Amino acid sequence: MKTKNFLMMAMLFFSITLFAQNADDKKVIADAQKAKAAFLEANPKLQGYFDDAKAYVIFPNVGKGALIIGAASGNGAVYERGVLVGMANLKQVDVGAQIGGKAFSEIVFFKTDKAVQEFMDDNLKFGSNLSAIAANQAPPSFDITYNDGIAVFTLPKEGLMAEVSIGGQHFDFENFD
Numbered sequence: 001m002k003t004k005n006f007l008m009m010a011m012l013f014f015s016i017t018l019f020a021q022n023a024d025d026k027k028v029i030a031d032a033q034k035a036k037a038a039f040l041e042a043n044p045k046l047q048g049y050f051d052d053a054k055a056y057v058i059f060p061n062v063g064k065g066a067l068i069i070g071a072a073s074g075n076g077a078v079y080e081r082g083v084l085v086g087m088a089n090l091k092q093v094d095v096g097a098q099i100g101g102k103a104f105s106e107i108v109f110f111k112t113d114k115a116v117q118e119f120m121d122d123n124l125k126f127g128s129n130l131s132a133i134a135a136n137q138a139p140p141s142f143d144i145t146y147n148d149g150i151a152v153f154t155l156p157k158e159g160l161m162a163e164v165s166i167g168g169q170h171f172d173f174e175n176f177d
Contacts, residue, residue, distance in 0.1 A: 024075070025087055028060065028075045028076065028077055028087065029077045029084065031060035031061060032058040032059075032060045032076060032077035034060065035058050035059075035060035035061075035105040035107075035155070036050075036058055036107075038105065038155060039105065039107060039153065039155055042155055046107075046153065049107075049109045049151060049153075050082070050109075052111065053109040053110055053111060054080065054081065054110050054111060054112065054113060054115075054116050055078065055079060055080045055081070055085075055109075055110040055116045055119070056078075056079055056107055056108060056109045056110060057076045057077065057078045057079070057088050057107070057108045057119070057171075058076050058077055058079075058105070058106075058107050059074040059075065059076035059088075059090050059105060059106040059107070059108075060074075060076065060077075060105050061074055061075075061103065061105065061157075062074030062090060062092075062103065062104050062105065062106050063101070063102075063103050064092065064101060064102050064103075064104070064159075064161065065100075065101040066094070066098040066099060066100060066101070066161065066163060066165070067098070067099050068095065068096070068097075068098065068099075069093070069094075069095050070092075070093070070094045070095070070096075070098050070163065070165060070167065071091075071092065071093050071094075072090070072091070072092035072169075073089065073090060073091050073092070074089070074090045074106070075087065075088070075089050075090075076088045076089070076090065076106075078173060080116070084176070085175060085176060086120075086173055086174050086175040086176050087173075087174050087176075088119075088171055088172060088173045088174070089171070089172050090106070090169055090170070090171055091169065091170045091171075091172075092167060092168065092169040092170075093167050093168070094163075094165040094166060094167020094168070095165055095166065095167060096163065096164050096165025096166055096167075097162075097163065097164045097165065098161065098162065098163030098164065098165045099161070099162055099163075100159065100160050100161030100162055100163070101159050101160070101161060102156065102157075102158070102159030102160065102161040103156075103157040103158050103159050104154050104155060104156050104157050104159075105154065105155045105157060106152065106153070106154045106155075107152070107153045107154075108150060108151075108152050108171075109146070109150065109151045109152075109153075110149060110150060111146045111149045111150070111151070112146075112149030114149060115148065115149030115150050119171060119173060120173050120175070121173075122171065122172050122173055124150075124170075124171050125168055125169065125170050125171075126150075126152070126168050126169040126170075
């Protein structure tokens, strides 16, 4: 009897966890579509990046907080040639003169097969050598070049933060199989 109750509870827990994950993924996917529209509204020239990229990931809601040491995280939807193929999460840690909190959206474009494979193998980490460009504050020519097959754009949402810091981002990818 105890075994049967345990199995029923385990199945219930597993079902709830699975359903919650799917609901969360659906929300992230819907938010990613809204974020894509917001990026394109902020700068229509980004459409060329969507068209040319082998893959891209949209993190619609990234939150960051800092007091000397900063941390950020967010979940995103991954697309290959415009087709949804999986989910990803972003973790960021940095250190420096920083205080405050902010929310933003981030898109990472992958131009090369090598960059896509590094991302999908969970081997992609950004250091201080790769910086993001604010999509709504880009230079007039907007000729941003890819660095090692990767281009990153951010779009501020809300918050107040002052920072001069260095750190890096790490990504985890989960394929829909």
